[in-house]
Amino acid sequence: MARIVMKFGGTSMAGTERIRRVARIVQRQQAAGHEVAVVVSAMAGETDRLVNFCREANPLYDPAEYDVVVASGEQVTSGLLAMHLQALGCSARSWLGWQVPIKTDDAHAKARIEDIDADALIASMASGEIAVIPGFQGVSPAGRVTTLGRGGSDTSAVAVAAAVNADRCDIYTDVDGVYTTDPRIVAKARKLKNVTYEEMLELASVGSKVLQTRSVSLAMKEGVRVQVLSSFIDDDAPAADTIPGTMIVSDEELEGLDMERQLITGIAADKNEAKITLTRIADRPGAVAAIFGPLAAANINVDMIIQNIAKDRGETDVTFTVPISDLARAQALLEERKDTIGYYRMLSNGKVAKISVVGVGMRSHAGVAATMFRALADRGINIQAITTSEIKVSVLIDEDETELAVRVLHTAYELDGE
Numbered sequence: 269m270a271r272i273v274m275k276f277g278g279t280s281m282a283g284t285e286r287i288r289r290v291a292r293i294v295q296r297q298q299a300a301g302h303e304v305a306v307v308v309s310a311m312a313g314e315t316d317r318l319v320n321f322c323r324e325a326n327p328l329y330d331p332a333e334y335d336v337v338v339a340s341g342e343q344v345t346s347g348l349l350a351m352h353l354q355a356l357g358c359s360a361r362s363w364l365g366w367q368v369p370i371k372t373d374d375a376h377a378k379a380r381i382e383d384i385d386a387d388a389l390i391a392s393m394a395s396g397e398i399a400v401i402p403g404f405q406g407v408s409p410a411g412r413v414t415t416l417g418r419g420g421s422d423t424s425a426v427a428v429a430a431a432v433n434a435d436r437c438d439i440y441t442d443v444d445g446v447y448t449t450d451p452r453i454v455a456k457a458r459k460l461k462n463v464t465y466e467e468m469l470e471l472a473s474v475g476s477k478v479l480q481t482r483s484v485s486l487a488m489k490e491g492v493r494v495q496v497l498s499s500f501i502d503d504d505a506p507a508a509d510t511i512p513g514t515m516i517v518s519d520e521e522l523e524g525l526d527m528e529r530q531l532i533t534g535i536a537a538d539k540n541e542a543k544i545t546l547t548r549i550a551d552r553p554g555a556v557a558a559i560f561g562p563l564a565a566a567n568i569n570v571d572m573i574i575q576n577i578a579k580d581r582g583e584t585d586v587t588f589t590v591p592i593s594d595l596a597r598a599q600a601l602l603e604e605r606k607d608t609i610g611y612y613r614m615l616s617n618g619k620v621a622k623i624s625v626v627g628v629g630m631r632s633h634a635g636v637a638a639t640m641f642r643a644l645a646d647r648g649i650n651i652q653a654i655t656t657s658e659i660k661v662s663v664l665i666d667e668d669e670t671e672l673a674v675r676v677l678h679t680a681y682e683l684d685g686e
C-alpha cells in the first residue's frame with residue numbers, strides 16, 4: 269500500500285463528464301489499495317475569467333480581494349469532485365486551504381506556502397476517506413485567503429505530498445508526459461521517460477509551463493517523487509504505478525536508468541520578455557549598478573544582460589530583458605533616472621522571444637552553443653542576446669521566428685521522433 273497525491277489540471281476538470289472521468293481514475297487508485305489525496309485546479313479558462321472581473325472592477329484592485337475572487341474556481345471543482353466520488357460509492361470530502369490549513373505568507377496573489385498542518389488530512393486518509401483539496405489557495409497569518417501565483421496548483425500538490433509524506437505525486441494533465449519540447453508546437457516532439465529535477469527546473473523556468481517552476485524546486489528540496497501523466501485515459505489504461513508518464517528523477521537515478529541519453533533534453537520558448545537597450549553609458553565603476561539597483565528595488569526581475577565593450581569615448585551600450593508585464597514600469601523608472609545613470613538613448617522591444625536548450629549532458633560536452641548558433645544562422649535567424657548556465661543556453665530572437673527556431677533546433681540536436 270502506498271500513499272499517493274494526485275493532481276488534476278484545468279483541462280482535466282472542465283465540465284461534468286471530465287470530472288466524472290477524474291473520479292473514476294481516483295477511485296481506481298484507491299481500489300488498488302492506496303491512500304489517496306487529490307489536488308484540483310479550476311475548470312480551464314475559469315481563472316482567466318475571474319481575473320478579468322477583478323480588472324473590470326478596478327484596474328488597481330486590492331490583491332487580498334483578488335485572492336478571494338480567483339480562489340473560488342478551485343472551491344467549485346473540489347466540491348464537485350467530492351460529489352462525483354461519493355456518487356461512485358467512495359467516501360470523500362473537500363478540504364479548503366484554510367481548513368487543512370495550508371499556511372502561507374501574506375504576499376497576496378503570489379503567496380508562498382510556509383507550513384501545512386497535515387495531521388487531520390493524514391487521519392482522514394488513513395480512515396479510507398479521499399481528501400479533495402483545491403489547489404492554488406492557502407491562508408495568510410491574518411486568516412485571509414491567499415493564492416500562489418498562476419499555475420500554482422502544481423505547487424499545492426507537491427507541498428501536500430511532502431506534508432503527508434506521500435510515496436508519489438502524480439500530476440495528471442492534458443499531455444501524457446514531459447516532451448522534448450511543447451508537443452502542441454512541434455509535432456515531432458518526443459516523450460521523455462525520465463527528466464532530472466534540475467533539467468525540469470530549468471525547462472520550467474525558461475517557459476515549459478507543463479509544471480510551475482516553484483513546484484519543481486519544492487519537489488527537489490523535499491525529495492518528492494513527481495510523475496507527469498495524462499488524465500485523458502480509458503478505464504483499461506495501465507495503472508499509474510507502472511509509470512506510463514514522465515518521472516522526475518535525481519541525477520544519480522538517471523545514470524542508472526539511461527546511459528544513452530541525448531546531449532540535449534529539451535527546448536523551450538518564452539514570449540514573455542522584453543528587451544531594453546541603454547546607449548552610451550559611461551564605462552566606469554558604478555554605472556551598471558545605477559541601472560539595476562533601482563530595478564531591483566522596484567521588484568523588477570532582470571534576466572539576460574549584455575554589456576558591450578567600451579568604444580573609443582569610454583562609453584558602452586547595455587542591453588537587458590525584463591518581464592513584458594514590467595516593461596512600462598521599467599521604462600518609466602529609467603526615464604526618471606536618465607541624468608543620474610547618464611545614458612544617451614533608451615530603446616525597447618517587446619516583440620522578442622527567448623529560446624533555450626537544456627540538458628545535463630552539456631556539463632561534459634563542448635560545442636552545444638556552437639550547434640545552436642550555426643543552426644539558427646543557417647535559417648537566417650538573428651541572435652540579439654545570449655545567456656548560459658551550466659546546463660542551459662538561451663538566446664533572444666525576433667518573436668515572429670519562435671516556432672521556426674524551436675523546430676530547427678529540435679532537428680539540429682537530433683531530437684525529432686517519428
Ligand code: ADP
Binds near residue numbers: 279419449451477
Ligand atoms: P494543467 O491545466 O493540467 O496544469 P497546463 O496547461 O498548465 O496544464 O500544462 C500542460 C501544457 O504544457 C500542455 O498542454 C503543453 O502544451 C504545455 N507544454 C509546454 N512545454 C511542454 C513540454 N516540454 N512537454 C509537455 N507539455 C508542454
Ligand code: ASP
Binds near residue numbers: 419
Ligand atoms: N487555476 C489556477 C490558474 O489557472 C491554478 C492552476 O490551475 O494551477 O493559474
Ligand code: MG
Binds near residue numbers: 419479480
Ligand atoms: Mg498548469
